[in-house]
Structures are given as C-alpha cells and as structure tokens.
Amino acid sequence: MIRVLVVDDHPVVRAGVVALLTAAADIEVVGEAVDGREAVALAAERRAEVVLMDLRMPVLDGVAATARIVAGGGVRVLVLTTYEEDDQILAAIEAGASGYLLKAAPAAEILAGVRAVAAGQAVLAPSIVAQLVSRARTEAVPRPALTPREGEVLALVAAGLSNPDIAARLFIGEATVKTHLLHVFEKLEVRDRTRAVTRAMELGLL
C-alpha cells in the first residue's frame, strides 16, 4: 500500500482526489491537509510516502511546504496543480518535488503518477521537461555538423586535455588531433580551442 497525503485548501478538490485514490487497491490515503503548514506536520506524523500537493494555498504555499517536506527526507512530493503554465511548477521542482500532475488529468494518469513517484521516478509532462531542457541548452537551430571524430576530439578539448593527451587517449597521432581540431575551428568559425569550446556550448554541441 502506498501511503498518500492529500493537500489542498479546496474541500471539493480534496474530496474528489481522495475518492479517486481510495478506489485504487494499492493506494491508501493516510491524511488530508488544508494548507502547507498542516501538510508539513502531517507528512511526518502519518508517515506518508507520497504527498499530493496543491500549490496555491494560504498560510504556507506549496513550494515552501515542498521544500520543508523534502528536506525532512523519505517523503516524495507530487504537485497537483490546475494550470500548466503556472510558473510555480518549476519553482516546486527546484524545491524538490518529484513531479506534477494536472487536476484535469484523467484518473488513470493520476494513479499512474502516484505509483511512479512512489517507485522513485519523476512525473513530468513533456512540456515541463521541454522547459527544463530549453533552459539547459541555448537553442539548437543552425548547428554546424561535426563528424563523430571531430566531436570526440572537441569533447576532450573541453575536458581540458592537451593535444598530446588527446592523441594518447584516442590512439592516434598528435598531427591527426590537430587536423580534426582545425576542421572544427573552420566549422565553428573560431581561431582557437578555447573559443571553439564556448562556441560549441552556445550551439548545444557539448
């Protein structure tokens, strides 16, 4: 049985979620909280495994409550929110939430989400992953095509290896390393290895 704590300041929503969860054979609702402060207290008291957390709440909001609960350890938080665009979602993820679900999601999706989080996985809609990813890379549009070997050499350059080091690592001559590098410089339109690395990072090649 997965021990779940439901946190939402809206009684109607809470009732709906609880009904949905108790219908599942492997899930048990061990408590309900109406705000963040109560959530923090109950999460520990009831030994919940998963906390289904609303974000917009009085007293202590979902992000803050998530941070405190996760800091406590052993409990995973799954955000249950109304709007996908809510910018608090990313904040909650950074605060340690294992994922988020939309209240509008089908029942099966919510149940699967709870099970996945209980199993240690993260539950994120592709759109949120996309936001994380897009923050991670600087837009990939016109990327010059490096050959596999060139990319390999460039990666080692980025790791701080010298040409002789790279030659040894790849079992090729230093001359060959330099040739690859010169080709990389051409394609990236740079004049030295350092700029090549920063350029490659800007382009999402590394």
Next chain:
Amino acid sequence: MIRVLVVDDHPVVRAGVVALLTAAADIEVVGEAVDGREAVALAAERRAEVVLMDLRMPVLDGVAATARIVAGGGVRVLVLTTYEEDDQILAAIEAGASGYLLKAAPAAEILAGVRAVAAGQAVLAPSIVAQLVSRARTEAVPRPALTPREGEVLALVAAGLSNPDIAARLFIGEATVKTHLLHVFEKLEVRDRTRAVTRAMELGLL
C-alpha cells in the same frame, strides 16, 4: 493494450525485457529491434506506442534513433540503459525521449514506467531531474571567489581573446594578464585556459 517495441542489441537483455512485459496484462510487445535503424523502421511499421530503447547500439545509436522516431511523431521513447552516469541520457532526453529507466530497476518500476510514458508522462529519476535543474539555474553553488579583475580576464579568455589581445583591451601588460590567469587556474583547480572556461561555466561564473 499498450503496444511496445523493444530495442536492444543484446539478445539476453531483449528476452528478459520481453518476458517481463508480456507478463503484464495491459502490455503487448509488438516487435523487437537489434539496432537503431531497425528500431526506426519497426516503430512505424508496427504502430508502436512506446519504444523501450537501449542507448549503446551498433549501426545507429539510441540517441540518433530516438531523434528520428520522435520526429516521426505519435511514438514515445523510453530509454532503458545500464548506467545512470551515462552522459548520453541527457542527450537522449534532449533528442526527445520521454524518460529513462535502469536495466537494474525492479520489474514493477519498469512496468510503471512504460504505463506512465504511454499516459503521456515523463519518467525521470530524481538524479536526472536534478541535473536538468542544475543546468537551469546558476545560483546556489559553492563558487570560488574570483577577484573582479580575474573575472574580467577570464571572461575575455572565454570570448576567445589571446593574452596579448586581453592586455591591449584592458590597457595592462601581458605579464599581468598571465598573472591573473594563473590565479584563476589555482582557484578553479585547472591547468589551462580552456578547462578554466568550461569549469567557470559549470560553476555559473560566466
């Protein structure tokens, strides 16, 4: 029934995964592929909903295959890999994979992962989410304190300027530039300008 395509160049692994999946009542294995190219072809031909994809494969690796399959549309890719540290995981996510699982994961976790992905969710272990998040924010890291001047010099190095260039730009001697750089190397614990720049980027100093 969730239509799944299993892709792995290792027959033993493939057999294990297939056995695991067919034991589930709601999952159907509609095909097996031994490399990326075959995977791309079969994903479309068998109308798979979820592709369980190994990363290290001959002919066409998992990342490239993922990109093509996702580009085709309608099919979700779930990476099934051996090592958590595999840096190709992030590449696969960026290529459009909906998540990843470890081959060492318990059966229930793998099944839950397939169901979650089929339901449109992403399946990522917290450690991977953490990597994405850490790429997304530049704050809250133990960063070595560079002096203003050192930071200035390092920024120009990152821009691809040579030491003489930097000296001219800052109206100081080349010797001074080198002194600053040596101090930067010390603080970042690196041995050359290139690694210093990548290090500084990792630490959010640039």
Next chain:
DNA sequence: GGCGCCGTCCACCGATCGGTGGAGGGAAAG
C-alpha cells in the same frame, strides 16, 4: 603599524598550439 590581499609589472624558459601543405586509404554515394 604591520599583515594580507589585490593589481600591476618584468624576464626567461620549455611546452604547446595554430597553421601550412601536403599524402594515402577506406567507405558511401552517385
């Protein structure tokens, strides 16, 4: 006032790097 840090500068060395201008072989594509 002394101590420590910062920024500036110098001379000199060996190692590495960027760049030239080649060359050959293998694989894929036409």
Next chain:
DNA sequence: CTTTCCCTCCACCGATCGGTGGACGGCGCC
C-alpha cells in the same frame, strides 16, 4: 567506377601559453 567525405599521418614554423620567481604600491583591517 568515379567522386566525395572522413580519418589518418608527416614535417616544419612562428606565435602563444603555462610556469617560475621575483618586485612594488595601494588598500583594508586588526
């Protein structure tokens, strides 16, 4: 089968870089 691309390798050059071991004045702090 020819062309094209990729990977490999060589010799040689000047420029740049990493590193050493100093030096001096200024600033803030105890």
